[in-house]
Amino acid sequence: MKINANEIRVGMLLEYKDDLWQVLKTQHVKPGKGGAFAQVEMKSVNKNTKLNERFRSSETIEKASVEETSFNYLYDDENNYFFMDPKSFEQIEIKKDIIGEKGKLLTENLEVSVSFYNEKPISIDLPNQVNCKIESTDAALKGQTVSSSYKPAILDNGLSIQVPLFIEAGDEVVVDTRNLEYIKKI
Missing domain, CATH: 2.40.50.140 (Nucleic acid-binding proteins)
Structure with missing residues (x-):
């Protein structure tokens, strides 16, 4: 399906230069002189390479049907x-x-x-939120809240995230799968 360059959004999959590209960043630029264009940063799904491309607003791009x-x-x-x-x-x-x-x-x-x-x-x-168990975390030091209110913790699946000071080893927490951040304690 063909779309105009100014309709490109983050997360879209595009067919371009005989490959499949996922859009990472997009910025619509309208310079004082010349025509408007879209500056697009893409990552190849197959080759794991990145590409920065400039598309004029009048250009059409093939959107991948997924x-x-x-x-x-x-x-x-x-x-x-x-x-x-x-x-x-x-x-x-x-x-x-x-x-x-x-x-x-x-x-x-x-x-x-x-x-x-x-x-x-x-x-x-993945679903936006998943439940995980804290495997280990550092002990909270008294008066530490002045410098930072988060501490590192390792989940039962091996991932490392930042959690608030009141979280202890063995606690169940909800984690955001999009950015791997702590949401709340269960």
């Missing part, structure tokens, strides 16, 4: 994560390098949205 389907997480091995379609019970596998760090937040039967491009899985979207 199909999203709900799947439940099953398990993982050394190279892949395995998911099951809850309707058809069909299983798929996705390479660990496609999912990246977010794979550590996967728990059994967690429902995720898998994006397919040309019937090939290219990314997953």
Whole structure:
């Protein structure tokens, strides 16, 4: 589907130069002299390279048609994560390098949205919030709130996040999956 350059938004998938690109940043610029343009920073989904491109407002870009389907997480091995379609019970596998760090937040039967491009899985979207348990954290020192109100903590899945001083090891917390930040204690 063709879209104008000024309709490009962060997170969109574009077909450009025989590759699939995810938009990381976009800025609409209208200089005093000359025509308006969109400055777009993109990352290749397949090659993991970045590209900064300038598109005139009158240009059209091909937006990738992506199909999203709900799947439940099953398990993982050394190279892949395995998911099951809850309707058809069909299983798929996705390479660990496609999912990246977010794979550590996967728990059994967690429902995720898998994006397919040309019937090939290219990314997953986790729910915005997941529950995690604090494995270990530093002890809060008295009077420390003057300098900072957060301390490092390691979750049971191995991820490290910043938590408020009152959080202790063994506490259950809610974590935002988009930016890996603490939300609240359960």
